[in-house]
Amino acid sequence: MEMKKTKKAFTLIEVIVSILIVSIVIIAWFQLYLQASSSKIKIVEQTNLEKNVFYFSEKLFSLIKKWWVLDYEEYFNRRIVWLETENGHYKKNTWFWNFWSGWKIWTEAIWINYWKEFYFCLSWNWEDNKMWRDWCVKKQNISSYSLKDTNKTENVDYEWQPQRYWEYSFQFLDYNSNYDDDKWDENWDWSIKRDDDDEYLWIWPEAFEADTDLKEIYLLSWDKSKRTFIRWNIKQDEFADKISSFEKCDKNPTSPNFKYCRGTIEFLELEGKDWWLDHDDSIQDQYQNDWVVDTWVIAKSFSWKSNLTVNDSIIAWWKDDKWFRKALFSDDINITWFKVFAYPNIDNSKVWKVDEQEQQNKYLISPYLITSVKVKPSWKIKTRLRWDVQEISFNSTINLTEIFSN
Numbered sequence: 001m002e003m004k005k006t007k008k009a010f011t012l013i014e015v016i017v018s019i020l021i022v023s024i025v026i027i028a029w030f031q032l033y034l035q036a037s038s039s040k041i042k043i044v045e046q047t048n049l050e051k052n053v054f055y056f057s058e059k060l061f062s063l064i065k066k067w068w069v070l071d072y073e074e075y076f077n078r079r080i081v082w083l084e085t086e087n088g089h090y091k092k093n094t095w096f097w098n099f100w101s102g103w104k105i106w107t108e109a110i111w112i113n114y115w116k117e118f119y120f121c122l123s124w125n126w127e128d129n130k131m132w133r134d135w136c137v138k139k140q141n142i143s144s145y146s147l148k149d150t151n152k153t154e155n156v157d158y159e160w161q162p163q164r165y166w167e168y169s170f171q172f173l174d175y176n177s178n179y180d181d182d183k184w185d186e187n188w189d190w191s192i193k194r195d196d197d198d199e200y201l202w203i204w205p206e207a208f209e210a211d212t213d214l215k216e217i218y219l220l221s222w223d224k225s226k227r228t229f230i231r232w233n234i235k236q237d238e239f240a241d242k243i244s245s246f247e248k249c250d251k252n253p254t255s256p257n258f259k260y261c262r263g264t265i266e267f268l269e270l271e272g273k274d275w276w277l278d279h280d281d282s283i284q285d286q287y288q289n290d291w292v293v294d295t296w297v298i299a300k301s302f303s304w305k306s307n308l309t310v311n312d313s314i315i316a317w318w319k320d321d322k323w324f325r326k327a328l329f330s331d332d333i334n335i336t337w338f339k340v341f342a343y344p345n346i347d348n349s350k351v352w353k354v355d356e357q358e359q360q361n362k363y364l365i366s367p368y369l370i371t372s373v374k375v376k377p378s379w380k381i382k383t384r385l386r387w388d389v390q391e392i393s394f395n396s397t398i399n400l401t402e403i404f405s406n
Contacts, residue, residue: 045389053375053392056329068219069400070367072347075207076168087251088232089216096296096316097165098279118167119143122176122184130179135171135205145193172350174199202353210345217340227270232338237262239379262378263335266325269299270316298324332381337374367400
């Protein structure tokens with residue numbers, strides 16, 4: 001008897017189950033693929049951020065170490081003018097030491113001439129009025145060397161007023177160190193200058209408060225012919241506006257809307273000129289071309305004017321410096337944190353008369369800077385990502401002594 005073989009077909013249920021299993025496998029594989037791709041993109045973006053941070057830190061380090069030292073004159077100027085901050089940096093401009101000789105200042109409810117010289121420090125009569133470990137910004141000052149000068153002023157409060165370059169150095173000099181009643185003219189030549197009672201104090205004043213965030217970096221070249229200003233600037237991230245016009249930057253770092261801001265590091269370079277206190281090279285006077293830098297102009301490489309000639313110069317004034325500052329790196333980087341600490345807080349080339357060991361440890365040290373920076377991608381990068389790239393922090397300690405700078 002012949003047996004017939006029959007083929008058994010798949011039932012509908014088996015087909016559905018098979019399709020379901022295959023679909024699950026494909027979906028699982030696709031999810032794994034997406035996760036792997038996302039992880040790869042995350043790694044790439046994180047690596048790119050780390051590369052940018054490394055590039056930025058090297059660029060900042062090179063900029064500072066180029067040949068710069070701390071500009072104590074400008075830190076003194078800043079401390080006197082105003083320390084209020086806005087947008088990550090100081091709010092009030094210091095005039096870059098270019099306050100003009102013909103202008104007047106408002107003090108004690110009257111206008112007085114900010115005259116054609118510096119103001120000078122001196123002790124008043126009697127020991128109780130001796131100039132001691134303090135600056136003469138608010139008192140114990142005179143505005144002219146000559147006692148015959150009928151326009152001279154005495155005991156003027158210069159606080160909150162822009163200072164002139166080299167004024168910090170004059171704070172170390174007492175032109176009546178014996179605190180007597182000779183009108184500060186020891187040899188009776190009608191001048192407070194070059195008398196026996198002139199004394200270089202070799203101590204004080206401090207240019208800025210110790211162990212505090214300075215907000216900005218002020219640097220001076222070794223030959224005192226160039227200056228560099230570095231600051232943190234916070235503004236609305238223009239790429240965040242493309243997400244929603246309602247997402248406005250709150251420049252307070254503790255605010256939730258701070259994430260819609262973009263911080264950048266700006267810098268500016270100035271060049272020194274010997275034009276005296278009128279800051280005008282066309283006016284010839286006795287102090288022009290005396291080999292002392294007293295006027296500062298925008299470095300030509302920072303000017304947006306392409307038609308400047310060799311003889312053209314732009315004075316660094318009180319309101320237009322923002323147009324000349326350059327960003328240190330591109331708009332895909334967001335600086336979320338920037339702090340600066342400098343040591344010592346006094347120009348120790350002018351200081352040696354310190355007795356206590358604590359003061360020696362504080363002042364008689366090699367100058368150095370500490371910078372603390374945190375970096376994230378800007379919204380230019382974040383708009384194409386569905387996650388946050390990890391914030392990167394870096395700290396740098398930069399020695400500013402001459403032997404290392406050269």
